[in-house]
Amino acid sequence: MMKNKRESSKPTQKGTMRLGEWFSFHFSPQKTSKKKPANTAYHDGVPDFANSVTCFTNVRYSLLYLDGSLVNYLKICIPIFFLATGTISFAMADIVHMNEKNTIWIVENGHWCIIYTAVLFWDAHMGWFSPIILEMNNSVKYGVYRYEKYEANNRMEFGKNNAWISKMNRVFGVIYIVAVIGTLVKSTILEEQYPFKHLFNGWFPFEINSFMRLNIVRIYELGCAWSAASGAQTFFMTTMAYTYHVEAHLRLLMQKVAKVLDSQHPEKQIQECLAHHRAILRLFNNLSAFFDPTVGFSTLTATFMVCTLLYLITNPDFDMNVIVTFSFLVAPELGLLVSVRIRGQKLTDLSSEVNKTIYDLNWLEQDIKLQKDLLMWLRLTSKPLELKAFGYRNVSHAGVKEVLQTSYTFFNMLKAST
Numbered sequence: 001m002m003k004n005k006r007e008s009s010k011p012t013q014k015g016t017m018r019l020g021e022w023f024s025f026h027f028s029p030q031k032t033s034k035k036k037p038a039n040t041a042y043h044d045g046v047p048d049f050a051n052s053v054t055c056f057t058n059v060r061y062s063l064l065y066l067d068g069s070l071v072n073y074l075k076i077c078i079p080i081f082f083l084a085t086g087t088i089s090f091a092m093a094d095i096v097h098m099n100e101k102n103t104i105w106i107v108e109n110g111h112w113c114i115i116y117t118a119v120l121f122w123d124a125h126m127g128w129f130s131p132i133i134l135e136m137n138n139s140v141k142y143g144v145y146r147y148e149k150y151e152a153n154n155r156m157e158f159g160k161n162n163a164w165i166s167k168m169n170r171v172f173g174v175i176y177i178v179a180v181i182g183t184l185v186k187s188t189i190l191e192e193q194y195p196f197k198h199l200f201n202g203w204f205p206f207e208i209n210s211f212m213r214l215n216i217v218r219i220y221e222l223g224c225a226w227s228a229a230s231g232a233q234t235f236f237m238t239t240m241a242y243t244y245h246v247e248a249h250l251r252l253l254m255q256k257v258a259k260v261l262d263s264q265h266p267e268k269q270i271q272e273c274l275a276h277h278r279a280i281l282r283l284f285n286n287l288s289a290f291f292d293p294t295v296g297f298s299t300l301t302a303t304f305m306v307c308t309l310l311y312l313i314t315n316p317d318f319d320m321n322v323i324v325t326f327s328f329l330v331a332p333e334l335g336l337l338v339s340v341r342i343r344g345q346k347l348t349d350l351s352s353e354v355n356k357t358i359y360d361l362n363w364l365e366q367d368i369k370l371q372k373d374l375l376m377w378l379r380l381t382s383k384p385l386e387l388k389a390f391g392y393r394n395v396s397h398a399g400v401k402e403v404l405q406t407s408y409t410f411f412n413m414l415k416a417s418t
Contacts (some may be wrong), residue, residue, distance in 0.1 A: 049143035079227035083120040086224040089202030100112035118301040123234040145276040176233040243343040250350040306407035344387040344395030351385040
């Protein structure tokens with residue numbers, strides 16, 4: 001089959017790349033639009049894909065975007081510095097006060113270590129995978145694939161998808177900021193503290209015995225809070241935005257496939273649908289390359305966070321303030337875990353529906369050439385799209401159950417050892 005010339009005007013890369021390719025091509029300075037995303041508009045019946053919400057601005061404002069310039073390398077060092085030193089601060093506090101503090105205090109600091117380590121990993125990953133994020137952004141804003149004609153229901157689908165991503169971005173931005181900063185200042189607000197009490201129980205290499213040092217420490221702690229909140233929210237929304245866009249294009253593809261034999265030129269319509277399907281696969285491969293290690297790592301952190309929360313709740317000496325604080329921390333992490341698995345299951349289901357839509361066509365009554373094309377396409381779509389964690393675990397509804405079971409196992413081990 002002839003390749004549709006309208007397929008794409010942008011070069012694409014596979015999900016895995018050699019190290020030399022990163023620096024020889026991807027990390028060259030690239031121009032990106034700074035125009036604020038808006039709800040999808042339409043011109044001559046074609047959705048204005050250029051204004052699709054991809055949350056790419058989140059990556060830039062969180063200082064996590066690398067384009068090869070020295071300035072951006074220095075910018076990304078800011079959140080990484082706060083998160084790395086924050087992790088060390090909590091870990092050192094546990095080591096220094098191991099024999100002085102109770103188990104709840106030690107577990108609380110360990111909980112913060114897990115959170116900061118997870119966000120540190122996500123930030124570094126987003127910086128390293130900036131070329132793939134940029135490629136996905138350009139692909140979505142180009143339209144992934146441009147059809148010659150869009151129907152009203154196609155345009156409505158993209159409009160709803162765009163509006164939902166934009167709304168979710170605002171809501172979860174507020175949730176993550178409140179969850180992280182609110183838990184840092186909670187003890188200061190609810191309890192009477194001595195004059196030089198700082199916001200969290202981290203370790204510092206100097207004694208805080210003056211208001212000047214106290215202000216320095218509090219500025220540092222707020223920097224840690226901003227880095228954790230912005231990093232978590234950016235990773236979450238970047239992942240969610242592109243999974244929603246892949247879903248929207250799979251639904252569009254099914255709508256086009258269902259009517260492919262009703263047109264006067266079915267061969268041309270099939271070529272368009274095939275080109276769109278290949279473009280979706282390229283976007284999905286990039287999403288998988290970005291998605292795989294980060295979701296696998298977040299699954300591990302969520303497991304330990306649920307385990308420690310169960311331990312605190314069942315401890316007879318628990319402090320309700322600590323439980324509320326930890327619940328605020330665990331809720332966004334579990335929200336990320338459940339949301340990602342719901343989206344992963346949805347992608348798998350939609351890709352299976354594409355295969356079913358092709359099979360349901362009246363292809364037996366077509367000429368031999370069309371039958372061959374449809375049979376080849378049917379074979380290509382027989383394996384559904386599957387997001388994976390660490391390359392082998394499918395991201396689906398079953399993953400939530402596995403996390404809860406593993407958390408309960410670790411909880412029993414922790415309970416038995418104390």
